[in-house]
Amino acid sequence: MEGSVQCDANYAPLTPLSFLERAAIVYGTRTAVVIGEREYSWRETRDRCLAGASALARLGVGRRDVVAVLAANTPAMYELHFSVPMTGGVLCTLNTRHDASMVSVLLRHSEARVFLVESQFGAVARDALAMLSSAGASLPLLITIATDGDEGTDGEPEYEALLRTAPGGFEIRWPADERDPISLNYTSGTTSRPKGVIYSHRGAYLNTLATALSNEMPTMPVYLWTVPMFHCNGWCMVWATAAQGGTSVCMTGSVSPKVVFEKIVRHRVTNMGGAPTVLSMLVNAPASEQMPLPGRVLISTGGAPPPPHVLAKMDELGFNVIHGYGLTETYGPATLCVWKPEWDALPAAERARIRARQGVPHVMLDGVEIKDPVTMASVPSDGHTVGEVMLRGNTVMSGYYKDAAATAEAMRGGWLRSGDLGVRHPDGYIQLKDRSKDIIISGGENISSIEVESALFGHPAVLDAAVVARPDDHWGETPCAFVTLKDGAKATEAEIVGFCRERLPRYMAPRTVVFAELPKTSTGKTQKYLLREKARAMGSLPKQGRSKL
Numbered sequence: 096m097e098g099s100v101q102c103d104a105n106y107a108p109l110t111p112l113s114f115l116e117r118a119a120i121v122y123g124t125r126t127a128v129v130i131g132e133r134e135y136s137w138r139e140t141r142d143r144c145l146a147g148a149s150a151l152a153r154l155g156v157g158r159r160d161v162v163a164v165l166a167a168n169t170p171a172m173y174e175l176h177f178s179v180p181m182t183g184g185v186l187c188t189l190n191t192r193h194d195a196s197m198v199s200v201l202l203r204h205s206e207a208r209v210f211l212v213e214s215q216f217g218a219v220a221r222d223a224l225a226m227l228s229s230a231g232a233s234l235p236l237l238i239t240i241a242t243d244g245d246e247g248t249d250g251e252p253e254y255e256a257l258l259r260t261a262p263g264g265f266e267i268r269w270p271a272d273e274r275d276p277i278s279l280n281y282t283s284g285t286t287s288r289p290k291g292v293i294y295s296h297r298g299a300y301l302n303t304l305a306t307a308l309s310n311e312m313p314t315m316p317v318y319l320w321t322v323p324m325f326h327c328n329g330w331c332m333v334w335a336t337a338a339q340g341g342t343s344v345c346m347t348g349s350v351s352p353k354v355v356f357e358k359i360v361r362h363r364v365t366n367m368g369g370a371p372t373v374l375s376m377l378v379n380a381p382a383s384e385q386m387p388l389p390g391r392v393l394i395s396t397g398g399a400p401p402p403p404h405v406l407a408k409m410d411e412l413g414f415n416v417i418h419g420y421g422l423t424e425t426y427g428p429a430t431l432c433v434w435k436p437e438w439d440a441l442p443a444a445e446r447a448r449i450r451a452r453q454g455v456p457h458v459m460l461d462g463v464e465i466k467d468p469v470t471m472a473s474v475p476s477d478g479h480t481v482g483e484v485m486l487r488g489n490t491v492m493s494g495y496y497k498d499a500a501a502t503a504e505a506m507r508g509g510w511l512r513s514g515d516l517g518v519r520h521p522d523g524y525i526q527l528k529d530r531s532k533d534i535i536i537s538g539g540e541n542i543s544s545i546e547v548e549s550a551l552f553g554h555p556a557v558l559d560a561a562v563v564a565r566p567d568d569h570w571g572e573t574p575c576a577f578v579t580l581k582d583g584a585k586a587t588e589a590e591i592v593g594f595c596r597e598r599l600p601r602y603m604a605p606r607t608v609v610f611a612e613l614p615k616t617s618t619g620k621t622q623k624y625l626l627r628e629k630a631r632a633m634g635s636l637p638k639q640g641r642s643k644l
């Protein structure tokens with residue numbers, strides 16, 4: 096419109112880096128990050144991030160250079176989310192459960208220039224570098240981050256030493272364009288080889304604000320880190336805690352219910368997150384470890400379907416569960432099951448059933464639709480017609496790194512195709528039925544493995560469950576349940592099948608039950624492809640067995 100201008104006074108590229116400077120002013124002496132007995136204030140954190148950026152820049156990190164990190168949820172990992180982009184570089188956080196061969200593949204694919212490694216993961220990193228070297232690939236510069244109490248280094252540069260010796264007066268290299276990359280996040284690899292998803296400063300900024308709003312974060316929240324920071328930048332919570340001047344409580348060692356409850360009480364935690372496996376771990380912990388909470392704790396969950404039964408128990412323990420759904424490609428949760436006060440009066444089981452739905456887009460996402468992937472027509476909002484979940488908006492990835500064909504395929508038709516199947520209910524909320532690869536087709540009927548798993552989780556002896564297709568000569572496929580029982584609990588295959596038949600249409604109930612530990616990714620997802628391989632190896636149910644069932 097005549098008269099409007101764009102200039103420095105009214106336009107700056109959006110970036111979550113801006114939250115840090117503000118936090119250092121507003122919340123300067125308050126705790127930004129705490130690990131064990133060590134606390135860093137917001138001012139210290141800002142100074143350490145600037146020192147980190149200065150050190151990395153001195154080592155030659157510049158615009159679009161990838162800096163890889165293999166570290167647990169530690170202050171260094173938190174700081175690198177700011178210091179790397181402050182140099183213009185791109186942060187690539189690697190999954191700490193990857194083996195050396197996968198780490199070497201990702202280092203090579205990302206062309207990381209610098210590789211920061213917490214010393215507890217030193218052996219994996221060194222093996223990965225040896226693999227790169229023997230393949231003749233160029234090696235990134237290795238920097239060690241000493242794990243607490245560890246002496247660390249074998250002559251490599253060390254993170255704390257670099258911060259101490261970094262030249263002062265570093266000038267932040269703000270993004271020239273808000274669409275510049277800020278991070279490179281590899282997908283979980285649940286269904287295939289991990290893909291490198293590019294996040295922009297703009298997308299990260301918008302998603303960070305959506306995260307703060309979706310999680311109902313007050314100012315100065317206390318956030319307990321159980322979600323790995325390497326996963327979608329901790330669902331953008333690293334930057335959201337800076338926006339709100341929060342305190343990040345880090346945990347050393349593995350996540351156990353005892354430590355989680357102790358940290359909640361000691362630090363008066365207000366917000367946390369966790370995959371459904373973390374929720375399941377909390378509700379199934381011995382009563383002696385479940386401490387009364389100092390107040391309601393908001394916990395966001397997602398990444399896999401949370402069983403309604405677990406949601407109901409979390410409510411009883413004093414947690415308000417916020418259920419979100421998303422992909423690495425959407426910076427983490429993209430939809431959430433926004434809660435309505437009129438649902439408060441419903442019976443607990445009904446509340447849990449409603450909360451298990453994946454909901455509606457968060458405020459920064461333009462839309463989520465359930466579509467026929469061929470015609471692109473939206474399915475009716477009847478709660479029954481299944482289609483593919485598709486998303487669009489400013490918090491969808493920039494693309495897959497060095498894979499234009501996969502990017503074009505994923506966004507074909509102007510929507511991000513999730514590969515998930517779902518329905519839309521008459522009230523507009525979506526509900527996932529399955530990943531397209533996981534749906535079971537038996538006698539021409541589609542069976543949602545999520546629905547069968549929800550029934551299994553209702554059995555008092557069941558701790559964990561996953562359902563996959565077993566090939567069948569007659570039906571094509573039949574549902575095969577892999578079940579982990581609670582400590583000391585007992586149940587037989589016939590009991591579990593009978594329990595499901597009372598709650599599900601007969602064709603949906605598992606025909607086979609295998610008692611086993613379920614293989615998980617480090618982001619808490621069951622690796623169903625491994626279970627599918629086992630079910631495939633079993634072959635078809637014998638004719639006799641089939642008619643008995």
Ligand SMILES: Nc1ncnc2c1ncn2[C@@H]1O[C@H](COP(=O)(O)OP(=O)(O)OP(=O)(O)O)[C@@H](O)[C@H]1O
Nearest residue numbers: 282283284285286287398399400419420421422423
């Ligand atoms: N709330 C949820 N309920 C059910 N499933 C969910 C939920 N949130 C996420 N998911 C599942 O997780 C997927 C996204 O996971 P992520 O981006 O971490 O990588 P991945 O898809 O597991 O790995 P890869 O693409 O490498 O196989 C979604 O497509 C969906 O299948």
